[in-house]
Amino acid sequence: MYKSIIKTMKDVPLEEFYTSGHRTCQGCESAMVMRYLAKVAGPRTIVVGATGCMYVANTTYYTTSWVVPWVHTQLGGSGAAALGTSAALRALMRKGKIKEEPINVIVFCGDLGCADMGLSGVSNAMTYDYNLLIVLYDNESSANTDIQETSMTPYGAQTSFSRPGTARRIMKRRWKKSVVPMIIAGHRNIRYAATTTPAYPLDTMNKIKKALEIGGPTFIHSLDPCPKGWDYDPMYSHELGTLSVETGLWPLYEFVDGKLIYNEPTKGIVEGRVKRKPVREYLEKQGRFSHFTEEDYEYFQKMVDEMYTSWEIPGVMPIKSVIK
Amino acid sequence: MAHGEDVKYVEITYRGIFQKRLAKYIAEGLVYMAREMGRSAVSFGRYGDSPERNGVPAKYYVALGSLNEEELIGYSTRVEPETVDVIVVLDDTLLKGVESWAWQGVQPINLKLKEGGAMIVTSTRNLEELVKVTPAKEFRWDMGRINVEKSFSGLWAFKDDMTMERVWGAIAKMRPDIVDLEHVRTYVKEHKKDRVNERLSAVEEAYETLVVKSMAPKEGAEFKYSPPRLLTWQEMMEGAAVPAVPRGGRNEQFKRGTTKTERPTVDFDTCIKCKLCWVYCPDECFDETKDGYYDIAYDYCVGCGICADVCPVKNCIVMVNEGRFKDYRRPYEMWKEDKVAYKSWLKQVREGGVKERVVVPGLGR
Ligand code: SF4
Ligand code: SF4
Ligand code: SF4
Numbered sequence: 001m002y003k004s005i006i007k008t009m010k011d012v013p014l015e016e017f018y019t020s021g022h023r024t025c026q027g028c029e030s031a032m033v034m035r036y037l038a039k040v041a042g043p044r045t046i047v048v049g050a051t052g053c054m055y056v057a058n059t060t061y062y063t064t065s066w067v068v069p070w071v072h073t074q075l076g077g078s079g080a081a082a083l084g085t086s087a088a089l090r091a092l093m094r095k096g097k098i099k100e101e102p103i104n105v106i107v108f109c110g111d112l113g114c115a116d117m118g119l120s121g122v123s124n125a126m127t128y129d130y131n132l133l134i135v136l137y138d139n140e141s142s143a144n145t146d147i148q149e150t151s152m153t154p155y156g157a158q159t160s161f162s163r164p165g166t167a168r169r170i171m172k173r174r175w176k177k178s179v180v181p182m183i184i185a186g187h188r189n190i191r192y193a194a195t196t197t198p199a200y201p202l203d204t205m206n207k208i209k210k211a212l213e214i215g216g217p218t219f220i221h222s223l224d225p226c227p228k229g230w231d232y233d234p235m236y237s238h239e240l241g242t243l244s245v246e247t248g249l250w251p252l253y254e255f256v257d258g259k260l261i262y263n264e265p266t267k268g269i270v271e272g273r274v275k276r277k278p279v280r281e282y283l284e285k286q287g288r289f290s291h292f293t294e295e296d297y298e299y300f301q302k303m304v305d306e307m308y309t310s311w312e313i314p315g316v317m318p319i320k321s322v323i324k
Numbered sequence: 325m326a327h328g329e330d331v332k333y334v335e336i337t338y339r340g341i342f343q344k345r346l347a348k349y350i351a352e353g354l355v356y357m358a359r360e361m362g363r364s365a366v367s368f369g370r371y372g373d374s375p376e377r378n379g380v381p382a383k384y385y386v387a388l389g390s391l392n393e394e395e396l397i398g399y400s401t402r403v404e405p406e407t408v409d410v411i412v413v414l415d416d417t418l419l420k421g422v423e424s425w426a427w428q429g430v431q432p433i434n435l436k437l438k439e440g441g442a443m444i445v446t447s448t449r450n451l452e453e454l455v456k457v458t459p460a461k462e463f464r465w466d467m468g469r470i471n472v473e474k475s476f477s478g479l480w481a482f483k484d485d486m487t488m489e490r491v492w493g494a495i496a497k498m499r500p501d502i503v504d505l506e507h508v509r510t511y512v513k514e515h516k517k518d519r520v521n522e523r524l525s526a527v528e529e530a531y532e533t534l535v536v537k538s539m540a541p542k543e544g545a546e547f548k549y550s551p552p553r554l555l556t557w558q559e560m561m562e563g564a565a566v567p568a569v570p571r572g573g574r575n576e577q578f579k580r581g582t583t584k585t586e587r588p589t590v591d592f593d594t595c596i597k598c599k600l601c602w603v604y605c606p607d608e609c610f611d612e613t614k615d616g617y618y619d620i621a622y623d624y625c626v627g628c629g630i631c632a633d634v635c636p637v638k639n640c641i642v643m644v645n646e647g648r649f650k651d652y653r654r655p656y657e658m659w660k661e662d663k664v665a666y667k668s669w670l671k672q673v674r675e676g677g678v679k680e681r682v683v684v685p686g687l688g689r
Binding site: 010016018022024025029062069146228234 | 426
């Protein structure tokens with residue numbers, strides 16, 4: 001069905017459409033997702049970016065690292081901007097003002113701009129039949145403006161809003177929200193949604209490719225290790241990405257036309273062939289969890305275990321009704 | 325007398341995020357000490373450096389003078405002061421130039437230094453070596469070196485290794501008109517309750533052992549810098565649109581290679597052309613060569629070390645201290661030119677320039 005799946009590293013297109021000279025942190029994985037996305041989407045693409053790291057870092061005083069057109073929209077405006085851009089392109093083509101051809105519309109928004117305050121707009125965009133892809137780059141905080149808590153911040157993590165206190169060690173007490181299940185459960189018209197992390201480049205690129213080929217409103221949620229917000233040496237970005245999957249905390253899957261497919265190690269984990277690594281291995285490598293005690297590690301592990309032992313759709317969600 | 329002449333500035337140049345708190349605490353201390361000495365003082369970060377990014381050079385300032393604090397704040401509400409009296413450099417690889425925001429270009433580290441000013445560098449390299457990479461000035465000035473490793477930690481962690489105290493001691497030695505030793509001592513005694521004796525001896529030690537060199541006019545490295553001319557609004561494209569990078573190009577106006585403290589060196593003789601370094605580089609630094617190797621655009625590399633981490637061949641990519649390199653010459657072309665010479669060059673730069681990267685989880689504040 002998908003003619004052009006990238007099977008090996010050798011098949012990855014060489015040309016960059018998001019290139020060097022941006023102002024992200026050393027070892028920023030979100031920058032890598034942008035690069036993969038632009039690479040796979042190719043030259044006939046418009047990228048819309050909501051305020052966040054990837055906006056501030058890529059428009060540095062009258063310079064840019066973009067090769068394809070990129071438009072900035074305000075923090076909560078990603079959904080509306082995507083819809084508007086896509087609708088405008090369709091109208092222009094219908095009126096014969098521009099050549100009729102496929103043009104990708106991709107929105108790149110952070111966890112605050114997409115899953116948190118921007119979610120209503122995103123949800124609205126998902127209910128129309130325009131071709132657009134919304135990519136949520138999730139660094140689990142508002143890292144751009146110096147790391148404030150969002151609804152994507154994991155349990156217990158330190159942010160500038162949730163520093164451990166003396167009376168209370170754990171200031172972030174809510175569990176991270178699952179966005180893809182919410183999107184697929186709430187928007188029955190969408191044909192493709194997936195989770196990914198750039199530590200698995202081929203998986204990430206193929207998911208972007210599939211989303212763009214299937215068309216309609218599509219959604220990808222990418223977990224991007226962020227050395228600034230997570231507090232680790234930038235060298236270990238890739239390792240943290242793989243650990244997030246291997247510990248089962250960040251399951252990789254895609255929802256295609258009503259079917260659920262697990263990918264990479266998550267497939268083995270769900271099928272019982274691969275043993276999950278203790279989630280502690282992932283947590284203890286990051287400064288934001290450095291205040292954790294045995295009790296916290298145990299609680300965290302218990303919550304992750306539940307995803308696989310008692311959820312109806314393991315790793316994805318506790319209810320089953322939306323999957324055919 | 326014009327007000328401006330009363331104001332003195334201390335500039336603290338540091339690696340964004342890693343040394344953010346260190347720089348802030350140094351500045352904070354200076355403000356308190358100056359006030360104790362009967363002057364008004366304020367500290368502020370350079371506007372354009374925020375939000376900070378890991379490794380990207382950033383600056384913090386202290387302004388002190390005999391005007392009142394409100395006026396001083398007025399003086400300080402600008403991107404950065406025109407000239408400074410003292411520069412503190414918290415990582416010696418910053419001596420090669422700093423580029424924080426695109427429109428400034430790669431600035432020489434001592435661009436703003438006044439005639440007769442002082443620059444204090446934290447480094448374990450000897451002063452002669454540092455002089456070779458430090459940009460020359462037209463006039464006489466002083467360079468001091470405190471013998472400490474750069475103190476890097478994470479965002480939440482502050483590495484309390486007495487670098488702060490040493491910097492104060494060094495300023496007191498070189499510029500007692502900014503803060504004198506007596507006031508540094510008093511500040512440490514009054515504000516730091518733990519390990520106070522250790523702190524006081526760090527101050528004394530820096531004061532006693534500081535190596536200072538008087539730099540003659542034109543002494544040091546040649547550094548070509550012409551500040552980029554900023555476009556006026558009439559010259560910008562409609563809607564302040566920014567021209568895209570042409571296909572196959574890179575963002576020429578913002579190279580940011582000055583972000584790195586280490587750079588990846590490649591042993592092409594052992595490379596298996598697996599492509600992993602290329603695919604995992606978040607800064608798009610690798611160029612595929614015709615024969616399938618991966619060459620690095622060092623002027624864009626930020627030294628994150630991911631390529632070295634993912635490379636499956638042992639010692640094929642190794643991170644080496646940036647201080648050991650003079651230019652941004654690409655490795656592949658050097659290797660092609662003379663493979664034997666390249667190998668011995670590689671051996672030489674790696675010797676002593678390689679450090680174990682410690683996993684640096686913060687300490688929870
Ligand atoms: S704060 Fe995080 S997401 Fe933002 S540029 Fe830095 S590493 Fe990337
Ligand atoms: S260290 Fe390696 S991965 Fe990091 S920016 Fe430089 S070339 Fe790219
Ligand atoms: S990762 Fe290492 S072995 Fe693979 S292509 Fe790069 S340098 Fe060669």
